[in-house]
Amino acid sequence: MGTKISGFGFYVPENVVTNFDLEKMFNTSNEWIVERTGIHERRFIASNEQNTSDISVLAAKKALKMANIEAEDLDLIVAATMTADHLIPGIGTIIQNKLGCKSIPAFDIRQQCSGFVYGLEMVDLYIKSGKYKKVLFIGAEVLSTGLDFTDRGRDTAALFGDGAGAFILENSQDESDIIDSILYSDGKYLKDLWKESPNSAQKGRVTIEDIQNGKIFPKMNGKTVFKHAITKMPAVVTELLERNNLTKDDITQIISHQANYRITQMVAKRLKLPMEKVFSNIHKYGNTTAATIPIAFTEAFAEGKFKRGDLIITVAFGSGFTWGANLIKF
Ligand code: UT7
Numbered sequence: 501m502g503t504k505i506s507g508f509g510f511y512v513p514e515n516v517v518t519n520f521d522l523e524k525m526f527n528t529s530n531e532w533i534v535e536r537t538g539i540h541e542r543r544f545i546a547s548n549e550q551n552t553s554d555i556s557v558l559a560a561k562k563a564l565k566m567a568n569i570e571a572e573d574l575d576l577i578v579a580a581t582m583t584a585d586h587l588i589p590g591i592g593t594i595i596q597n598k599l600g601c602k603s604i605p606a607f608d609i610r611q612q613c614s615g616f617v618y619g620l621e622m623v624d625l626y627i628k629s630g631k632y633k634k635v636l637f638i639g640a641e642v643l644s645t646g647l648d649f650t651d652r653g654r655d656t657a658a659l660f661g662d663g664a665g666a667f668i669l670e671n672s673q674d675e676s677d678i679i680d681s682i683l684y685s686d687g688k689y690l691k692d693l694w695k696e697s698p699n700s701a702q703k704g705r706v707t708i709e710d711i712q713n714g715k716i717f718p719k720m721n722g723k724t725v726f727k728h729a730i731t732k733m734p735a736v737v738t739e740l741l742e743r744n745n746l747t748k749d750d751i752t753q754i755i756s757h758q759a760n761y762r763i764t765q766m767v768a769k770r771l772k773l774p775m776e777k778v779f780s781n782i783h784k785y786g787n788t789t790a791a792t793i794p795i796a797f798t799e800a801f802a803e804g805k806f807k808r809g810d811l812i813i814t815v816a817f818g819s820g821f822t823w824g825a826n827l828i829k830f
Contacts, residue, residue: 502677503624505830507569507668509562510795511555512543512661512785517644522658525649533658538761542661542786544644551585552664553594556640559664559794560599567668569634571599576632577606578623580615580639580790582819583646584608587698595638612693613757613818614683615639615790616665620814620826621681623669633671639790640664646695648717656718659760661786665794675809676829682740683824684732692721693819729763729817734770736825737815744827746811748773753806757816758782758792767815779805789818806830 518541519530533539545555556579564571579592590608611618616639626632643660647653669678695718697710710716733756741747748771756764761782768778779800788795793814806812808830815825 501628502672502675502829503627504670504672504674504676505667505828506670507563507565507567508666508794508798508801509559509566510663510665510791510798511558511562512663512795513545513550513555515544515546516541517544517661519658526654526657527651528654528658536760536762537659538780538782539659539786540783543663545642545662547645550642552581552583552640552642553585553591553598555642555662555664556591556595556638556666557598559640559666560595560636560638563636563666563668567670569668571601574601574634574636575604576623576626576635577601577604578619578635578637579608580611580619580637581608581641582610582612582615582789583641583643591640595636611790611818611822612820613759613787613789613792614816614820614822614824616793617681617814617816617824617826618683618822620667620678621683621824624678624681627669627671635669637667637669638664639792639794641789641791643789646717648714652714653717655722656720659787661788663785663788663791663795665791665798667794679827679829680740680744681824681826682736682743683822684736685820685822687820689724689728689821691719692724692821694719726760726763728821729759730766730770732821732823733763733767733815733817733825736823737767737771737813740813740825740827750811751777751813752810753800753812754778755793755796755800755812755814757818758785758796759787759817792816
């Protein structure tokens, strides 16, 4: 028996932050951001009003409604996030409580921008093992409260936004399935996309110097990340197709992680696919890390880009480095 995505949905905060708003915070321009990334605006939570578990719950409620099940019917919650409300505990248990679920297992995974493709394989295998039957799987981030909105951090501060997406996954009673997944990592690129502080070797974890030197903010070697993203994502999609005796023409839609519109264009070009087959909504939300895929999946479906029975591929690349792809019969 397969695994079916029976419900999905997303939530983004109401507060729209345009590139023109960022121009008032640090030395940047709407032209630079649009030309280099394709981003026009993103959503930020209103500070101290919402956190990652709050926006996760709002996305989860939409997915539960679509799947036509109640929170009490769930038997597992998995949340992919690198921006949990607190360092201890993760948001899985907070979501379990806020949704009013029974006492079920609930936990977080990290994996940054690849969180959703990693978690989707894990949840799929849990369901296929027979251990869990109705799973809430969330990708959610509040990134805006941890960015460096000064000239020093402009290369990352211009990219990210807040958002949450949720899937309900169940035993499939029809042909729907997560057919296959391929995941990779290469830890030698740790420092090409990381946040140095807090640091487990440091007494107190964070020093005043860390704060003064901006080590508490994400740091990225953008060109290295870009180069690997446009190579690794098409390669893993090609491997997934070949392993399943499929060609690119069998795929109705590729839902790619939304990191940069130029990356999405390069993925399409290298796979020799028209842009209509590789979904993009980065212009509206920026990069919401683990949330980009469920948000894009939900919007692509709403826009009629795919229907039940179609083959979809989800693919991501991110910090670690980590990357991977899932082949879905929707
Ligand atoms: O989800 C995974 C996480 N991240 C990614 O996938 C991001 C991958 N990388 C990228 O998307 C691109 O590398 C960026 C969008 C981050 C940067 O684009 P780029 O074409 O690689 O630009 P660059 O880093 O070569 O920078 C070009 C110039 C630099 O100025 P100089 O040294 O040429 O004078 C930067 O300082 O653009 C400058 N710059 C900016 N200018 C205005 C960097 N950030 C900004 C900014 N506004 N926000």
